[in-house]
Amino acid sequence: MAKLDPDATHHPVVLKQREKRAADIQLKVADAITSFAGSMKFVYIHALLFVVWMLVFEKSPWPTLTLVVSLEAIFLSTFVMIGQNRQAAFQQAKADHDYMEEEALLAENTQLTRAIHQLTSELHSRVLGGDSAAPTDG
Numbered sequence: 001m002a003k004l005d006p007d008a009t010h011h012p013v014v015l016k017q018r019e020k021r022a023a024d025i026q027l028k029v030a031d032a033i034t035s036f037a038g039s040m041k042f043v044y045i046h047a048l049l050f051v052v053w054m055l056v057f058e059k060s061p062w063p064t065l066t067l068v069v070s071l072e073a074i075f076l077s078t079f080v081m082i083g084q085n086r087q088a089a090f091q092q093a094k095a096d097h098d099y100m101e102e103e104a105l106l107a108e109n110t111q112l113t114r115a116i117h118q119l120t121s122e123l124h125s126r127v128l129g130g131d132s133a134a135p136t137d138g
Contacts, residue, residue, distance in 0.1 A: 013094040
């Protein structure tokens, strides 16, 4: 996973997700692999290894190279799916957290609106009801 800026404020879901992933060794390994496999260093190392393999180690590298690349593709696609599942879980947790925050703010705003309405009604009745010099019809 990407490193977080220690000086910035982070979403609570981000912090909780990082703690959860740091506590599970399998998730840490998957994160390390997907982080490396998604880097240009990975591409450069593979290009170099394949060139060396084809030029130096085997006279007919294609059958073995095809097998190795196919197996690697199977594992890497699995790690891509793990990363997608991780991202989906994070997005769901963040959406749930945001929903709860919005609901709490809505309830607070509703309560404040009712209190303002009540205070306005009381003030209105005191001003109009308690003032004997108020204009009357007639």
